[in-house]
Amino acid sequence: MKRFATPRLGLILPMIAVLVFTVLLLFSLIRMVEVQNAMRVEAEQNMLWVFHQSEVAALRLTETIALADLGHAGTDDLALRFDMLTSRIALLNDGPQRRFVEQIGFGADLTALTRSLSEIAPMIDNFTPGSGARLRDALAPFARFFGRAANMAMIAEWNELGGRLETYRYQLRQTIASLIGIMGAGGILTVTLVLSLRQSRQRNRLLQQERDFSGLLISSSGEGILAVDHDGRCTLWNGAMAAMVGKPPEQAVGRMLAEVAGFFDVVTVRQGIKRALGGETSQLTFQPLFAGDCDRPLYVDLRFFPMRNGGAILGAILFIHDASDRHAAQQKDAQDRDRLEELVSERTRDLDNALQRERSAADLYRNFAAMVSHQFRTPLAVADSALQRLIRRGPRADPNEVAERAGRARGAIAGLTRLVESTLDAARLDAGQIGARRVKCDLAEIIQTVCARRRDAAPDRPIKVRQATVGQTTAFCDPAHAEQVLENLLSNADKYAAPKTPVSVMLLGDGESLFCDVRNAGPSMDDQDRQQIFERNFRGANSVGITGTGIGLFMARNLARMQGGDVTLQPGGEGVTFRLILPRFTEPQS
Amino acid sequence: MRMRTGALMAGLMLVGGAALADRNDVMLQVTGQIAGGVAALTRDALHALPSVTIETSTVVTDGVHSFTGFLMRDLLDHLGAEGDRVTAIAMNDYAVDIPIADFYDYDVIVAYDMGGEALTRDDKGPLWIVYPRDDHDALQDIRFDYRWVWQLYRLDVQ
Structure with missing residues (x-):
């Protein structure tokens, strides 16, 4: 040399x-x-x-x-x-x-x-x-x-x-x-x-x-390598590139890149090449590349470099790395994380519920104790004073007076019994001992039955039953539960309304559900009461002097929900309106 | 030809003996492969051939001279010559073989007049083979120069 x-x-x-x-x-x-x-x-x-x-x-x-x-x-x-x-x-x-x-x-x-x-x-x-x-x-x-x-x-x-x-x-x-x-x-x-x-x-x-x-x-090279000139014409196309895109070099070299595969016509790829031709290096990750006959895309990393000779840029060179495995791993990681997060939140929710239940239990007992001490004392006192009078009067008491005083004592005891029953109902509900057996039943009939019974129990209270045009009135529900819910709502309406004012019951419906609105003309509730009215043992501001356990509406709602329905407090208007919602019965598809 | 020469002779009898004798002398003898085998040509016969004038320099004189005579090929054609070379013989017995092709390649003349004057025996006459030396570079060569036979009196066609 x-x-x-x-x-x-x-x-x-x-x-x-x-x-x-x-x-x-x-x-x-x-x-x-x-x-x-x-x-x-x-x-x-x-x-x-x-x-x-x-x-x-x-x-x-x-x-x-x-x-x-x-x-x-x-x-x-x-x-x-x-x-x-x-x-x-x-x-x-x-x-x-x-x-x-x-x-x-x-x-x-x-x-x-x-x-x-x-x-x-x-x-x-x-x-x-x-x-x-x-x-x-x-x-x-x-x-x-x-x-x-x-x-x-x-x-x-x-x-x-x-x-x-x-x-x-x-x-x-x-x-x-x-x-x-x-x-x-x-x-x-x-x-x-x-x-x-x-x-x-x-x-x-x-x-x-x-x-x-x-x-x-x-x-x-395991990486796909291609080069383009300033016109966007492919000048180099290696074997790995051919394998990835599914086009042999003779179908790629000398052609416009966008014609070789649609992948190169994607905006981000085009910009990368343009930047490389302008002398700027750039890269893209996890771009989906659909090879000619494959349904699943390859996920590829791209790196764009300008091709320089001295000071002049001759073209751009593009390295494509198949990152499908990495992408799949990352996807799996993300899924695992999501599942884990879901699991954690589920657990947290469970724990929160458990805590809530514990708290409710504690509240239940505390409320129960308060309620017992308050609600049970009054009927006991009524019964006690009636019996004391009878004892004092002794033989002086005529049969009418005896009957009247004993009747009062028995009424107080009956109220006490009801209180105990409703308390036990709530306990059974908590223990999961109450289930719903849903069958096809006519809600209009149930309403008639309950209203008749109610008129007997409280003859002074007028009850108006109305029915809007709702077509079929058959609901898919447990009739015993439905009756109890309506009993509760009517009893409540009676309890909190002024004497002699009517209670109205109205049957409505839409495509999926039937509604039964029970309305009295009682004083409307403030917002705070509205929010808490369905809670167990809650008693509103207007319940002072009226016996009750604060369990009726709680039970009503739970029973309704058990049958796929609900009980809601309708907003606004005069008086107070509670609505029982039950699903319509639909013929099973044969 | 003979008749005309006869008439011409009769007409010129009166002019003078010397002139008459000159004109009747044989100026050029041609032998060999020609029609009749032998031809003896007088001055008149030679002058009857179409005359041609060329201007050229020579190797034995200074300057350019004008030569007048007849083309060698005209003479050979006239005599019905057949052959490929001609032996030209001068009065001092100088003899040179000339290829007949020369006469057809170049306008080679047999001059009887130089610069407007007849060539004479005591100079280079009466006949001088002249090549158009100035017109062709190929002729400016000693192998052509020796073919310029002067005091020519005989041609032998072979």
């Missing part, structure tokens, strides 16, 4: 190599272009051949002259050969050739020869056999000149060629050196490239490993 001492050197070295590479390449390119341009053979480099041809032309003219001397050649041949030589001289005097001749120092000689050519021309035209020797002498300098010029041309051309080759060699050497440099730079670049490739491959492998590891972490 750390092949280079510093990363800067790792960068500078290849840059230098590239620079060297470029410079050397440019240099060798320029050199090669120069060589390419120089590699062109100029025509004047063919001067050796030109001189040779010229010399041949001169020699052939000389030869033709010799043949003409002997009569073996005609004037046409002579003219042709002379023209050939003339054309060679003309060629040599042409631009490039002339310059070369001057360069090798034969310019003056060529000019002289050219001039002598014009002197030779008439001799050719007027050639006669025998005059060849003079012509040959005139031509002698030509062959000599061409020979010497060819010699010089060869030397000059070889010099020039040698120089040129040397230049080429020099330039090629430079080019070769440049190429070696280029190879070196290329080598450095190659090595750098290979190193950086290896480095990059290694990094890629590490990155891949890290990514694989992250992938493994995500896929093997």
